[in-house]
Amino acid sequence: MSAGRTARERARAEVTREIKDEARRQLATDGAGLSLRAVARSLGMVSSALYRYFPSRDDLLTALIIDAYDALGDAVEKADPGGAPIERWRAVCAAARGWALAHRHEYALIYGSPIPGYQAPQDTVGPAARVPLVLIDIAHAADVPDSPLPDVLREQVVGVLATLPIAPPPGAGARVLIAWTQVFGMISFELFGQLVGSADPADAFFGYAVDRMAAIIGLPGAEWPTP
Amino acid sequence: MSAGRTARERARAEVTREIKDEARRQLATDGAGLSLRAVARSLGMVSSALYRYFPSRDDLLTALIIDAYDALGDAVEKADPGGAPIERWRAVCAAARGWALAHRHEYALIYGSPIPGYQAPQDTVGPAARVPLVLIDIAHAADVPDSPLPDVLREQVVGVLATLPIAPPPGAGARVLIAWTQVFGMISFELFGQLVGSADPADAFFGYAVDRMAAIIGLPGAEWPTP
DNA sequence: TCGCTGTCAAGAGCACTGCTCTCGAATTTG
DNA sequence: CAAATTCGAGAGCAGTGCTCTTGACAGCGA
Incomplete structure (x- = not known):
């Protein structure tokens, strides 16, 4: 630099x-x-x-963690094509999974179990927020509707959204939160070997679930099939 | 014994x-x-x-991992009240989260990033399958309908279901797979500190998402609100 | 240009780790 | 009872993170 x-x-x-x-x-x-x-x-x-x-091994680790968050953030933001929300959603989710598969140990560093004696410092929250920010931006751009929420959750979501420059309705925020934990839950399961013997390789399952999540968020063009 | x-x-x-x-x-x-x-x-x-x-540290670890899978399996099976599928679903998900919160390091052992030089032996797959088995049983008992799936995913799901004594339709199996990764994705996020600053404590969010997942599986009594 | 000051690499050393080997003692088996 | 197996203890090896001291070098003002 x-x-x-x-x-x-x-x-x-x-x-x-x-x-x-x-x-x-x-x-x-x-x-x-x-x-x-x-x-x-x-x-x-x-x-x-x-x-x-x-000054210590933990500091090296912290530096690597921040770099990893930033690398993942870069990959996701670069993969965002703009345009139709459903296409943005698919591209961004695929980019997150692609980065994780290509850098599995760095992924484990940031989304895996915490390192034994290690406590993540505050410096990591900024870079860590880049991916969820993109997801929220997609929901916001799609002008997705609100939905009823339990009071406690509504307050928490409103509190988070208040810190952002964009403000989708709280229900949309909660649904993005579901989709976010779903996407990274799947990636973690795939990377950490929880899927061996079932949906591994997980390409088909991942794509299927990503579309289901798009429907949950309410992105136009994503319809929930039949049942 | x-x-x-x-x-x-x-x-x-x-x-x-x-x-x-x-x-x-x-x-x-x-x-x-x-x-x-x-x-x-x-x-x-x-x-x-x-x-x-x-004989080695890894063998001790393996023993602890198997014990942890079994303890989680016990907790989940014991919490299953039988009866209405939606109630079973809620109770089982709450039990999984409860066990994880009460035994976070053992949870990290089984659902966290793999131990550095460690390779999980085959002995762990049996105990590891107990929780997803309960989830599939709930969907089966609810007589949940099928839904269209991409071919590759359908084949994978059919392959897994063929090894089970019960056989819900493949679409139901795939939706349970989504719900399963969702539930443990949330638990991992909560335990590994990814939710601090947003939906932490995660009680409300967890309950909300569990009900959304019940709707996705198609359990009777779980309706998707408005949007 | 000289000399001071701050920065750097190197080495020795501490307390810790997983693991191996050997050596007696205890216990089970023939 | 004697032989075979099992077990605990200790020493030792190679590795770890980390600290401290020592000596060499670069950049600065005078």
Whole structure:
């Protein structure tokens, strides 16, 4: 990004990037067990030197998590074609699943079980909100109707929507919330092996469910078949 | 269960149980970082002695995973009141969430991201199938109608249903699959902190979504409101 | 240009981990 | 009773995250 002025700063940014890249690489190959020493070794430096760039293993993890949220956000936003809401919905869901399948360990980092001794800092909520934001924008653009909600849920949804620049009706927000948890529930099930023996590979099931969710949200063009 | 005949066998079963209990306890308190040495230390034995009972850390993990699946299965089956399908559905979903909230680390063990170097053996699929089996039984008992499916998905669903003693129509099976991934997607989101700032606490949202899913499955008494 | 200051890589070391091996002691079996 | 099996304890290996100290280098003002 911004080329630091002094040579030191540029070198520092470069090394920081190399560390994260190597950590990502090890995450992808050696399973999810991220070892500081292994990363340092593979970079030709000694482990203690790495602490100049990341004060602890958790900080490296946090950096990777934020990068992962942003990468997923980028992929989803780039895949949004605009235009017909139902097409946007399908494209965005497929992009989310595609990114998850291509970066399963990074996906596990952000949507899997929390790391043992790790507590996600506040810095992650911004990047984490990018995907749901796109989903809400689709519902908003489709001018989807309201629907009755239990009071407690209605208050919670209204509270969240109040922080956004766009404001679909609360019922639509709740239905998007259902669709959102559905989509990522399916992706997690597929990636974490819960679907082996049933709907695995899950392409057909995913597409089918995505269309059902479009109907739940109320996107025009998505009709619920017969029953 | 079966009291082994010899004193040795009884002692062995006893110690094995104590190890698993202590491991569960540490899982619940110290986060998810399970340490063989810590378990052994807390039991007043030396770490190497533990290997007489579990040949590796992964085997201990496997035992805990199977136990967790069975505990969840027990909780869900016990909560099934029989009678009206919609009531069964609500009770079973609430029981699954209740168990997950009360045993979050054990839940993470079975529905979270896979353990780094760990590969789940075949022994887990039986206990893992207990919950979805109950869900399918509810749809079957409700005599829920079929619905059109894409060919690939239809084949996969038919393949799974063929292995079961009961056989609801394929469309119903697919809709149960949606509901299943939805329910556990929500539980995972709630437990893994993805819902903080939106629908957390998730009681209201969970109940709302469970009723929506009942409507999708087609359980009588569950109507989709207005839109 | 010299010298100061802050940054960096390297190494040793601590406490911890999973796991293996060996060695006596206890217990079950023949 | 003797032989065979099982078990707990201890030492030890290779690995981990992390801290501290040491010495080298770069950038700055004088």
